[in-house]
Amino acid sequence: MNTLILILLLSFTAQITPNHHLEKDKKAVEKVADHIIANTSHGFMSPKTDQVFASSGNIPAKVPIKLISPYTGWKYWNGVMYMGMIALGKTLNDPKYLQYVSHNFDFIYNNLDHFKHQFNSGIHNVPFSQFYEFHALDNCGAMDASLIQIYNQDHKPEYRKTINRAADYISHGQKRLQNGTLVRDHPFKMTLWGDDLYMSVPFLARMGKLTGNMKYFDDAAHQVIEFHHYLYDKKEQIYYHGWFSDEHAHSVAHWGRANGWIMMAQVELLRYLPKNYPKRDTLLSILRQQIRGIARYQSKSGLWHQLIDKRDSYLETSCSAMFVYGIAKAVNEGWVDSRYFPVALQGWKGLLTKETADGQIKDVCVGTGIGDNLNFYYTRPKRLNNPHVLGAFLLAGSEMIKHDEQVNN
Numbered sequence: 001m002n003t004l005i006l007i008l009l010l011s012f013t014a015q016i017t018p019n020h021h022l023e024k025d026k027k028a029v030e031k032v033a034d035h036i037i038a039n040t041s042h043g044f045m046s047p048k049t050d051q052v053f054a055s056s057g058n059i060p061a062k063v064p065i066k067l068i069s070p071y072t073g074w075k076y077w078n079g080v081m082y083m084g085m086i087a088l089g090k091t092l093n094d095p096k097y098l099q100y101v102s103h104n105f106d107f108i109y110n111n112l113d114h115f116k117h118q119f120n121s122g123i124h125n126v127p128f129s130q131f132y133e134f135h136a137l138d139n140c141g142a143m144d145a146s147l148i149q150i151y152n153q154d155h156k157p158e159y160r161k162t163i164n165r166a167a168d169y170i171s172h173g174q175k176r177l178q179n180g181t182l183v184r185d186h187p188f189k190m191t192l193w194g195d196d197l198y199m200s201v202p203f204l205a206r207m208g209k210l211t212g213n214m215k216y217f218d219d220a221a222h223q224v225i226e227f228h229h230y231l232y233d234k235k236e237q238i239y240y241h242g243w244f245s246d247e248h249a250h251s252v253a254h255w256g257r258a259n260g261w262i263m264m265a266q267v268e269l270l271r272y273l274p275k276n277y278p279k280r281d282t283l284l285s286i287l288r289q290q291i292r293g294i295a296r297y298q299s300k301s302g303l304w305h306q307l308i309d310k311r312d313s314y315l316e317t318s319c320s321a322m323f324v325y326g327i328a329k330a331v332n333e334g335w336v337d338s339r340y341f342p343v344a345l346q347g348w349k350g351l352l353t354k355e356t357a358d359g360q361i362k363d364v365c366v367g368t369g370i371g372d373n374l375n376f377y378y379t380r381p382k383r384l385n386n387p388h389v390l391g392a393f394l395l396a397g398s399e400m401i402k403h404d405e406q407v408n409n
Helices: 002-038 076-092 095-110 112-120 139-154 157-173 201-211 214-231 256-272 280-295 315-334 338-352 376-380 387-406
Strands: 191-194 241-246
Touching: 002 076, 002 095, 002 241, 002 387, 076 139, 095 139, 095 157, 095 241, 112 256, 139 201, 157 201, 157 241, 157 387, 191 214, 191 387, 201 256, 214 241, 214 376, 241 256, 241 387, 256 280, 256 387, 280 376, 315 338, 315 387, 338 376, 338 387
Parallel strands: none
Antiparallel strands: 191 241
16 A cells, blocks of 8 residues: 555656646746836936936937836847847747837837937937947847847838848958957957857847848858857866957956857857758857866856856856856757756756845846956956846746756657
8 A cells, every 4th residue: 555655656746846847947937027027117217307208209308318227228138138038938928028029129219219319419328329339249239139030020121221230230340350250449459259259149140040141150150160269278178258369368267158158159050050051060069068168167056156167256147047048958959968958957946046036136247348367357246137147047947948848748
């Protein structure tokens, strides 16, 4: 009798455990996404008087103005968040998340002309200023990558015009080395940032899919291969944050989020790349190499450190979310062996310990340039719910839910 009861209990546990994880993961991701939606207001505010304006057409002349909600600004971190929202909506088959992104873009485009006039007259501290500025990948890559996904649904000509402008800038306007590798002109001329792989490749991959033009896939693949060449540390098996072409030298740090940007860029490219693309095996090899390296540095908590190879630096959630997304996506798509899924799972469990009851994420490193000493990275502030974590968390959660569903099936 006792044996029979034990068998029945084990059978019951086997049936409910996957569903339990699925529901738990859904609730965790929905809580973060719903917190974003609940804290998004579509309007403007005077920083001097706190007067609120529903649209730019109601704002008196020469009144300083700001967005009520940071989630409606034209910022690269919002582009990543929008891609996370879209992915979550598709994973859960819930249209509200896609509608949220579509509504935000409607709000932006309905108010662009007013602030464009101010910007062109020399007043540059205006909402959506990065939309009007075209001197960095940060200003177009991630936001326009998410815009492509909305354009695929809405087909608005003004969206396509913006997308084409971004494609022209990334292909012809951004500084490059002689071999075509994307670089920045600061803090020193022709500096290669690991961050820029994400600020270019996801857009190029989507542009290749949108247009059918292989030149975008070729450029994206070239960037992944060359960034790997310049930034990969063969000894430590992780990436440096940057490379200075004037000194032919690496920057000092193996910064967590830079490594995260690189991994996310790779899986975004593989997601859209044609199956028979000639360099696909090379790209897969680079991704597998990074995943093996990153797995070596995971902490007991499941999270990764601000400086990946420095265990006395703090545990940081944005890079951890990026690694969970990249590894889980790679496993779900069959790009890496399933033996790596426990790395993503432990990382996900670690992230959930950093989620607050109301759906915010703790211990996020703020925006960070390339530092010339390790103390710069050690002492970067960590904040609650800094926007750098949000998109990566939503993307990671979507892949964890997909894996849960595969287990259930």
